[in-house]
Amino acid sequence: MKVFNLDSFYFISKVKKHNEMKQKMMDMIKTTSSDSTTHNNTNYITRTDYHLDGTNERIYLPLFFDMIEPIIQEQSKFMFTQEMSIHHAWFQQYWQFDKHDWHTHGKAQFANIYYLELPDKNNKTEFFNVLDQKIIKEIDIEEGDLITFPAYIIHRSNTNSEKQKTVISFNSSFETTDAQRVDSLL
Numbered sequence: 354m355k356v357f358n359l360d361s362f363y364f365i366s367k368v369k370k371h372n373e374m375k376q377k378m379m380d381m382i383k384t385t386s387s388d389s390t391t392h393n394n395t396n397y398i399t400r401t402d403y404h405l406d407g408t409n410e411r412i413y414l415p416l417f418f419d420m421i422e423p424i425i426q427e428q429s430k431f432m433f434t435q436e437m438s439i440h441h442a443w444f445q446q447y448w449q450f451d452k453h454d455w456h457t458h459g460k461a462q463f464a465n466i467y468y469l470e471l472p473d474k475n476n477k478t479e480f481f482n483v484l485d486q487k488i489i490k491e492i493d494i495e496e497g498d499l500i501t502f503p504a505y506i507i508h509r510s511n512t513n514s515e516k517q518k519t520v521i522s523f524n525s526s527f528e529t530t531d532a533q534r535v536d537s538l539l
Contacts, residue, residue: 358484363492363502364431366424368467371497374420378469381413382444382519395454400446414442417521421467424499433535434527442523444469447476447513455481458504461524470519471496481507501525 386409387400402411418439425437440461445453458464466478477494480502481487494500502508504524 356484361503363500363506364424364428365492365494366421366427366499366501368420368424368497368499370420371469374416375469375497378413378416378521379519381416382446382469385409385411385413385444387444387446390453392454395452397451398445398453399448399451401443403443403445411442411444413444413521417442417467421499428501429527432527433531435529435531436527438526438528440524440526442521444519444521445510447510447518447520449515449517450512451510452512453510455507455509457507458524461504462526463501463524464504464506464508465499465501465523465525467499467521468494468496468518469521470517472516473514473518476510476513476516476518478508479511481509483507 382400385402386405387402388404390396390398390401390404402409429435429437447453468477471477471494474495477492478500480489480492482489492500510518510520
């Protein structure tokens with residue numbers, strides 16, 4: 354097998370209403386049904402609604418999607434598409450010593466992480482470059498950011514410090530390419 358580098362990219366967007374809505378979102382998540390996640394004794398996430406079925410109300414999601422709608426529109430325009438489809442959305446709260454080992458997100462073009470609570474920047478998501486076989490160091494994330502990246506990129510939440518981290522994640526795909534707009538640039 355021959356392997357060739359095909360440059361890709363990721364988005365980092367500031368969620369404009371973050372400071373205004375953070376506490377309200379945290380309160381909503383606090384009252385949302387959740388469970389903990391353990392896999393093979395290597396992953397542990399204290400609170401998440403990832404595994405809960407669709408009958409469990411995720412009261413924070415309408416507010417969250419309203420907050421990021423301008424970002425979704427901007428990304429869709431950049432991608433020469435008319436829309437972004439959201440496949441699944443969930444929250445995760447990492448307490449001291451929690452971690453989510455290396456993984457990818459299947460059945461989606463992009464994975465998205467919104468840092469609702471990130472008091473320690475050392476707890477940001479780590480990304481692995483398979484070509485260099487190294488952790489990508491230059492990604493600068495802070496609380497209130499939404500990162501959108503190709504879903505095949507291997508990533509993890511390494512062992513969390515004593516400061517709680519809360520994220521809202523979702524999988525997405527861009528749909529309906531505006532072929533005329535692409536052709537007009539060629």
